[in-house]
Amino acid sequence: MPGMVLFRRRWSVGSDDLVLPAFFLFVLHCIWLVVLSVVLFGLPYSSEQSCSVTLVDHGRGYLGILVSCLICESAIMWLSMRGSILYTQPREAVQYVLYIRLAILLVELVYAVVGIAWLVQYYQPCPDITAKNLALGIVACNWLVIFSVCFTMMCTFDPTGRTFVKLKATRRRQRNLTTYTLRHRLEEGQASSWSRRLKFFMCCTRAKDTQSDAYSEVASLFAEFFRDLDIVPSDIIAGLVLLRQRQRAKRSAILDQANNDVLAFLSGMPVTRNTKYLDLKNSTEMAMYKEVCYYMLFAMAAYGWPVYLLRKPACGLCRLVSTCSCNTSVSSSRLSQSVTVEEDNCCGCNVLAIRRQFLDRDLKEVQIVYTSCHDAVYETPFFVAVDHAKKKVVISIRGTLSPKDALTDLTGDSERLPVEEQHGTWLGHKGMVYSAEYIKKKLEQEMILSQAFGRDLSKGTMHYGLVIVGHSLGAGTAAILSFLLRPQYPSLQCYSYSPPGGLLSEDAMEYSKEFVTSVVLGKDLVPRIGLSQLEGFRRHLLEVLQKSNKPKWRIIAGGTKCIPKSELPMDDEAPVSQGVTPSSSRLWLHPSDLSIALSASTPLFPPGRVIHVVHNHPPEMCCGQEEPTYSALWGDNKAFDEVIISPAMLNEHMPHVVMDGLNKVLENYNKGKTALLSAAKIMVSPTEVDLNPETIFLDTSNSPQPTPATHHRRNSSVRGTVYGTIQFPPRPLWFSRNAESRC
Template identity: 25%
Template sequence: MPSLVAFNRQWNIGSDDFVFPEITEALVRISWVAFGVSVFVFHFPLACSTHNLTLQFLGLLVINVITIFLAILTAVISARGTIMDSEPRRLVPRLLYIRLPIFIAEIALTILATVHAFRSTNGGEGCDFATIARVTIVLEWFLIVTAVVGLFIVFHLTENDVEDGATIAQRSWSRRMRIFKIGQDTSMRAALDDLATLISSFFVDSDLVPSDVVAGLLLAYHSPNNQYPPVKEKENSSRPKWMNLKDAEYFLHHASCVYGWPTYILYNCGLKSIFRLFRKLQCCGRMRCAQGQSMVVEDNCCYCNTAAVVLANEARNIDLQFMSFRNRLYEVPFAVIADHDRKSIVITIRGSCSLIDLVTDLSLEDELMTVDVDQDATLSQDSEIDRRGEVRVHRGMLRSARCVFDILNKNKILNDLFISNPTYQLVVCGHSLGAGVGSLLTMLLKQEYPSVRCYAFAPPGCVISEFGQDEMEKYVMSVVSGDDIVSRMSFQSLHRLRERVFQELTACQRAKHEILIRGVYQLFFKYPWQDELSGIPRPSSDSPTADLESALLTRRNSYGSANDAAANDPPPSRNPEHNKRLQLYVPGRTVYLSSQDGVTSETWIDPKCLSDVKLSVSVLSDHLPAAVQKLLSSASSSDSEIEPNPNNVEVVVTSQPV
């Protein structure tokens, strides 16, 4: 930081990003030169008749030696200074200007050498120089192609003096999304453009390159000053009897099965399981007339996903009534199952498993992310959901929930099931995206089915606003495990993480290459040195907040004048609409599961405890169904030893704040 300015362009790379690429290039070119010298030593070319090729080959050797020297010099200069101070690296653009004509000459000479090498013969008996030169030239082309590809990756089409940074950032990210638009319809293309606008909003106010973000995340992760909202028990923690860990663990199985055959293979590794799956497949199943009593929509030709769901539920007494694997924008796969063991009609919704699902998840732009519930045809009839103020929900998830709701009504699936099973309980469950969609589907279904229940596993942290939580808590139980990043992800939490990254980059006095090396190393191993990676001093126990603010102020003032320090603060967003966004939360009553020293604890918490992204090595693994199932199994085993109180309210087991 700031990004490199060269050839009147602002590049997607910083002047301190040349350390690793230039060292790698120097080592590769040294190997090439060593190979080329060995050709001259062991296959003396002057004894051959290919004199033109010999001169061109010597020219390539000279160019590579010069390039090695320039690469090493560029790496040395690029390693100077800190991330925020680019003055010691001011010579990097000049070195690039010097290397450009040398690189052009290298390409021209390689073309000539290629023509002569593949047209000429060996040059006489016992002369193998031309053959070996061809191998060397192929390696030279590999170097050139690699350099050109890297150039296109970091090249920025925008001139440096363009004033509208927001428009430039949006266009830049839209170009990066083009590859995902191939073969997509108009709505998907529009959604990708909106996603590009969202991502650009995180970078438009600061001159950060991708490597700066990685370094900042490593600094924030290793910072001794990380302060997260404590995981505390919610004051009014009484809840319905059905909101217990045993039932949640049972229905998590349904939420996992709907992922289809990949999940079945993942959790049932072995030749026997694969063989059983193959036996259940139906070759060209779409052409068959009889598919049993269940309706399957858009499974693959062999019905792999349906077979996996059947196998995963062999030990349970269930009937598959409807399965839809149609996966389009705002259309999520789901299944409707009659579970006779629990006397329940289960609607299970699949989580994120494709690019389309990811677009739905990340549709966080305010205009797309939330909708007024009063504008919804079904929710507007609900007199309880909007008692205190405006209720806003994730727009993409609500559209997906409406799609599932319409399919259920159109095919009269629930009506048919309740005719044959009138005493059964309606249960909605899902994991990840499916949890968010399922919780909103529950609000749509509760008009006709007032006793509907929902188990949301690892739901996104941006489903519904605060004013809708009172009604949501009557029907939805959310399960959050460990440091799951998805359940802590919202527009506001991502912007707060961005500010933390900016503060760490501002305070750090180390070079970027040192941050990357030590930061990645410390993710897996204990660092032998005692000094801390973060540039922000550790606060004292007496007044941690005051010490932290003082350390930040002192560090920023050390760069120069007061104006310089103010310039380094995270600037406010240029878009005033960002400040008007409502905070969205995890839906319903939330139980937080954590494990420490082999002991699993549960705490029924306020969703506001999950308002900040917590950086750890398990932010992704804690989101997986296997991790949730493991914690649920352990916690429910401990919970079953505690007798419920006479009022049918579960006893709360409180964990220590983390």
């Protein structure tokens, strides 16, 4: 950062990104130099053969090229390792060395062409085996280097690079009209470039006319986010490493303070005296939590065979193969007797996988009524089932599983909810509003809910309740669909697992708490992402890049060893340019990037009441590491406004991981391992009653009353200042104070 300028054009690579490529070429050329030297000066060859003599002269010339390459590549490595991310003055000579290296590459290209000509003319008739192998090796090495350089240039090419350089030059000269024209041209070029990338990514799909605007909207979003932002991809990686260290340092500093209410951090979230854990001792709250765990199975089943095989790669494949038939006529006739299927594959794998999810749990009273596997932008797959055990009709909406779903996710502008009676201005995620409208229209046109409620009148299905569930994209769509269907079904309930953070406006979010329950696991990234959160995330990313005085390669390498604290200044007020001469401070600060602001976006929040499943990691012991302890607490919708950088932020969004986390809360509760903050009197006592997660899917009507606690487990990272006021039961099991500081 900033991007390197070559041939009067900006490239999507920084001058400090060349350490690894130069090292790779340096090693390759060193090896080839040794091999070539041994062949030319150590092994005999026939001086009587014209092919051998010609090739030896050619090889000696190539030795000179190799020596020149090694000198240039060592210079590039040395220069690229100097300075810091923003302090680019020590690396100014890199571009001139690159010009020299590219000139040598042209000579290598000539030698590669000559080598091919020699192979065509002499390879077959030449009897000298050494000469043949030497020629083949030279040609292969040459073309490997040439293709690697061409591929790198293609990947780092910035279509708007020339306009970007002109814009910077006119800014320095203060030409306002020219600057405005160039800025407009740059924004159009960036949007066009992102649109081409998206279409290339979606090359195997056919976009409908009604969906073609998704490309332009998402491209405009990316162009807006990176507008005037002179960074390269490796800067983002380094920034994430630094931002993670900054967040962890801030949490440690808060815990060390004596005059605040934060007692601990669980999954990166502060726990205070006002934090409310789920009271699983209460039978009503326990029953509600069991319902949350139960319907997660429906949300996970909507993913069909991919997630089913992900959870059970061996036996799951055998079970699907044993029950499916790729004979289209047999399969369709068999499935049509019990379920309406739209656009499943010839073997009906998705429907079979949905059924297997319930049969594996011995839920034989769940009947699938309708399954739509149709997948398009703003048109999300879903299925409808009748659960006779719970006396519910369930609509389960699939999450992101295809590039089309990703486009729906990325269309994140706010859109007015199409609900007639609104208490204020209700806004929602645009892509998910359109998806919810599509599902509602589908339900009405196909009369799917009428079929579900009339499935078995002898069992009273007409009086069943309605439940809408979903995970990720499906969670956001399910919450908005609940708004659309609630006028017809006032008693419906929605369970939204890992919903997107930028989903509902504040007034709509508050209203949704009457019928929506959301679940967030740990440091999941998706519930913390929205357009309004992206501006803060970008600002924090640029701040840590600005304050870092370490080379980029050291920062990224440090991320593999739990990120040393030395990679980031701990004092936020410390001067940024310590040790930097006044002449270089302008390059160090890079003020044009830090003054950028995104267009104002309406703040959107996760829906409903939020159950936040948190956990801590006990310390490692000589005989291994103890399993983390999971707890469930009531989260604040507005608290998910910052992305917590962690290796688990993507993994904890996976549907099977969310289900395991929900079940582990019950397991820890049953074993007496639930987190305890005695100083704040935040306690969930264990029980001796069997709460095995498998029993959730069998009988959840009567929740057992808990028995008194036998022993407690203390929360991680609890402030030491309150230890004196805590009275612990005999033989307490302590949590690690350093849980937040390990990977």
